[in-house]
Amino acid sequence: MTELMAALTDTWDAENSWKLSTYEAAGGYEGLRRALRTDPADLVQMVKDSGLRGRGGAGFPTGMKWGFLPEPDGGPRYLVVNADESEPGTCKDIPLMMASPQHLVEGVAITSFAIGCHHAFIYVRGEVLHVYRRLLAAVREAYAAGHLGRDIHGSGYDLEVTVHAGAGAYICGEETALLDSLEGRRGQPRLKPPFPAVAGLYARPTVVNNVESIASVPGIVTHGADWFSSLGTEKSSGHGLFSLSGHVTRPGQYEAPLGITLRELLDQAGGVRAGHQLKFWTPGGSSTPIFTDEHLDVPLDYESVGAAGSMLGTRALQIFDETTCVVRAVSRWTDFYAHESCGKCTPCREGTYWLKQVLHRIEAGDGEETDLDLLLDLCDNILGRAFCALGDGATSPITSSVQYFRAEYEAHLGGRGCPFDPARSTLFDDTPQAPPALAGAGGH
């Protein structure tokens, strides 16, 4: 039995949790003071030893990413925090920055010191006004307290932090697209290599890390790499925010060591909403292949989820019960990918467009038997052929849902349309408001 815990979430229920005074009263910025007395190389090693892996979805070892920076050449090096949280289902970084932005700011200061950066950026999506206000205020408070700025705590170390608001584009969560956007361009991914560690922001060595990854750093410095690596599993160490949403009794943020299972999380969250059963779920956002009730006991760590055919991603656990039409769900995600495809590469730009057309006609009851194979063929022509992971992600919900729910797709074909009543899946009323959809009526 894996227990819930409170590391990043520990101050979230305090009065004025977002204020520097609250954070400091709970021991905040002790990590920075320690870090400033530590050799930067030792800090990088500490994060390597902790086993911290990127919490933005890919799971790349954070310390190793820092270690990829070339030797200092006298020019600038940058830290860019990816706070562009937009993956459907993912809702952890935004509440973190709303409740406790200082966790992130302290992490930024420690990480910047460790990698030799003197100007760090927090790129937050523009669609969260109050979170942006909280970040601006948090950085201002940190400057005033001497945690940022010139000669931090008498160490001789200088750090400037800029909080930058995006303007609405999912693709900017891809790290090189984010860098282009931060340079004032259309947010389109760059060819890799060179990786950002070598040529990132302004073609200078750059570390791009997710909010939760950076916010985990102060705890590692304060409590030690051994503490962090004692949590979770051998290869997926530490704590993580698990975000339950959808048809669950108590949706919300559940912090736990990696390796907890959905069954354990659902137990804590009061289970699937009363009177209903789990049908399918995403382990890490819409770009991770869906799971079903067969996967309730899969440990939610990088290796186990991967071995079961999906990805841990951002631990965005979107729960759908038996009232939900999987075709409708997948069709809507596909609309999203088509809308957010940046247009740079043909497989993704054209492929998501066609996926959307085919899914719409299936959903409307106008699909034919050959359309399922057509969908899978389209996916096959996108997966691994797109410029970045957005195209790959677009195929995940389709191929996995056809794998598990082929019969449900087939039930839509040949003029039959959607057999589900969308009213039953809503939060506010799951009683039918209209007669069940008529055959061929096209459903929703």
Place this chain on the structure above:
Amino acid sequence: MTAEPVGARSRTGYDAETLAALVADAEQILARYPDPRSGLLPLLHLVQSVDGYVSRDGIIFCAEQLGMTAAEISAVATFYTQYKRHPNGEYTVGVCTNTLCAVMGGDAIFDRLADHLGVGHDETTPDGSVTLERVECNAACDYAPVVMVNWEFFDNQTPDSAAELTDRLRAGETVAPTRGAASVCSFKQMSRVLAGFDDGRADEGVGAGGPTLEGLRLVRAAAAVDDAPGTPGTPAAATSNRPGAEVPPETGTEQSSAERRPTTPSDDTGPAGPADPEEGDDD
């Protein structure tokens, strides 16, 4: 790079006072970045704070500030959905219709609002008050279905509550988000904040809503039962010193997310009672 003197030879149509203010703000924006071009996104938010959209004048202004062409500025502006190509309403009402919210009721909310307001996606009511949008996932899935008004969170909405919300906006009333500032500001004011000009409202509103604290509430309850300072694996909890920490709500009471069914007046007269799981079988 910049730098035409204020008011001199600007090809924009701004009056001298407006232009001088814009130039002063732009200087502050560009000073935040090692490379001034990084200031383009905030500059575009800035021109929206003056014009209510990315106007022709706004594009030319950005081009003049950065020494770029209007075409280059337009290429960037048209990539991002928050930059509006037509005058925006005073309030952007965005209904999340990505899968999770759509399933939880976002589709029904959008349909109701479109009908109620008589406008479709990215259209503005004739009085200029509300621009309706379908928005993508806004990172509040545990509060689904979510409506954003000028990018402030209105959690756990219903068609009725959302319609009432737009009525109040159109009547000029002050509305308060679930998690955000004490009141929703105008589109132009919001755009100025997004350009990086703090409006001093960060301390308004809550730190977290109920679902955000759901897991923590259970950790606190378990610690209270154990009557122990902490359990192995929760050193942060063990060492925590939380001034003024509030007592977490009991499940099912006010402020507890277990009690999350909507409470708009119209709900009292809506279809009542728990659904019979056997009723309206999907097959």
